[in-house]
Amino acid sequence: MLLAAIALLAIPAVSMLFGGEFVWSFMDFVIAGALLTFAALTIDYAWGRATSRNLRLAAVAAILFVLILVWAELAVGLFGTPFAGS
Numbered sequence: 001m002l003l004a005a006i007a008l009l010a011i012p013a014v015s016m017l018f019g020g021e022f023v024w025s026f027m028d029f030v031i032a033g034a035l036l037t038f039a040a041l042t043i044d045y046a047w048g049r050a051t052s053r054n055l056r057l058a059a060v061a062a063i064l065f066v067l068i069l070v071w072a073e074l075a076v077g078l079f080g081t082p083f084a085g086s
Contacts, residue, residue, distance in 0.1 A: 001044050005036035031074065039067045 009032060012022040024032075046059035069078070077084025 001040035002037065005033065005040050008036055009033055032071075035067060035070060039063055 009029060012024055012032075013029070015022045016024065042063050043060050046063060047056055050056040050059055072078045073081060073084060
């Protein structure tokens with residue numbers, strides 16, 4: 001799971017080297033890494049604690065949904081909180 005988080009972070013890093021599509025600061029990588037690491041560890045914990053397949057899938061779906069909502073809020077200010085990006 002943690003290798004998947006690192007691989008996801010490598011996408012914008014490589015894109016920044018070869019093109020101008022992504023413009024991330026060091027703190028953007030730190031925050032994205034923390035979010036992805038927390039999500040990966042939470043999914044791993046929920047996967048081990050859940051007893052049925054359906055419960056596992058529901059837990060993973062809920063964790064990924066929350067991850068996407070937090071990521072969208074930090075990126076574009078989906079809900080207009082003070083944590084939204086400028």
